[in-house]
Amino acid sequence: MDNIYREQLMEHYRNPQNRGKMADAQVSVEESNPLCGDMLSMQLKVRGGKIDDIMFEGSACAVTVASSSLLTQAIKGKTLAQAKKMTKEELLELLGVELTTSRVKCASLPLEALRELIRKYETKEKTQD
């Protein structure tokens, strides 16, 4: 089928990485897709300035699930500074499919969640100092 549901995306949809709930998360966020009202929650644990663990959960479409899986996989172990540099274009490249404008929103939802997570984590750190 000549559309977006190709191997890479389907693999991550069927067997998503880092999906589930973390018991010892330091921060968590919820982001919603205004197109469909989907909720995506994401949790983060940082150790020594690096992303020690990151997990996502939520009922979402195949594009959002695959994108969340690929994103969390890609940034695990990276420093916060590196994770912050992740762009939408890089994420779309990881997905490896051409998306229409509305589906780009599905794909970028986890990136928005990630940015919010880091922002929240850094604010929390600052207030604790």
Add this chain to the structure above:
Amino acid sequence: MLDPKIIKKDFPILQRLINGHPLVYLDNAATSQKPKQVIKALVDYYEQHNANVHRGIHTLSEEASGLYENARKNVSAFLGVDRPKELVFTSGSTQSLNMVAFGWGLRNLRQQDIILVSDAEHHSNLVPWQVVADKTGAKLELFPASQAVDGNIVPLIKEKLSDRVKIISLSQASNVTGAIADVKDVVKEAKKVGALVCVDGAQSAPHLKVDVKSLGCDFFAVSGHKMLGPTGIGALWVREGLMEQMDPVQYGGGMIKEVYDQKATLADTPERFEAGTPNIAGAVGFSAAIDYLRAVGSDNIRQHEINLNEHALSELSTIEGLSVIGPKDPAKRTGLVSFVVKGLHAHDLAAILDSEGIAVRSGHHCAMPLHTKLKISASTRASYYLYNTQDDIKLLAEGIKKAIRLLG
């Protein structure tokens, strides 16, 4: 009876191929396609009659004014409105409903007053009321139409009624469940407590015979583009006398009598509510759409859609994991069916259907509170019209099965 195969020939866009397949257009609740008669009316207007209305002495302005006012008469007659002066042209239902909320609501609502709407409303009949409630101190209450599976909302409204309720605003037909509300009975109850009734007819006027007189309501909003007309044109009917209790929400040219440095006197109704150059071509196109619908006949369209409902409900019921939202009785819904498929997200389903040339809508259809109450994030909606066939429904069912095979 109408023959959709013959009607289809009037709609040039329905000849298109989408992703290599003949287009199966099932997103009519979002917007309908346009017959060549409507497109021709638009071209003819711009090629032969284009001018600004009302203020010109020259021939073209006279012609344009005549066409615009004839359109008002034609749309009025279609909705059962005796006096075209009671009909304001708007950009669509959203503007019409905003006009009621801000034009009537801001002026007439006080603290302690209650605005009653359903929890199944399109955002356009909810959000304006949220803002008006906030500005006036009136209370916005929602009655749980989401729980009335068969569309019987009257008992739910009765429970909420008191003399504090000043207006009930509800859709005659839901854009998600398709459920048809018994507006006449709602009006009967509303009258007992002296509340006005505002009806969002965006999803009903294209599919059912509408007669505002027999409905007995006070406001009725429609969109032209959902009933074969162009986008950007709609109407608001206001019961005689009520316009005097409303303020315009826009001010400027065309809606005044005399203007001085510091003040102005307003034009008569309905011009008072149509500031600026109106959508003349849109009104002309809307009128041509009304002609087309009248020629086919509302009753024929209704019967055709009940048949399609029957067909869709029975085809979809054979698909495992699929559950239909809304009334089980095909005669209790307009021409649409929304559903969820277990383990298959609405966006994914819509994308796979699109690859087969089938256009459906996925998401919350601008009714997020309803989806929240139904405990689903998104649904898929197939909505039909006079040109859809039983084959379209069959292709839809096959497409859903294919999506389940691929992603389920």
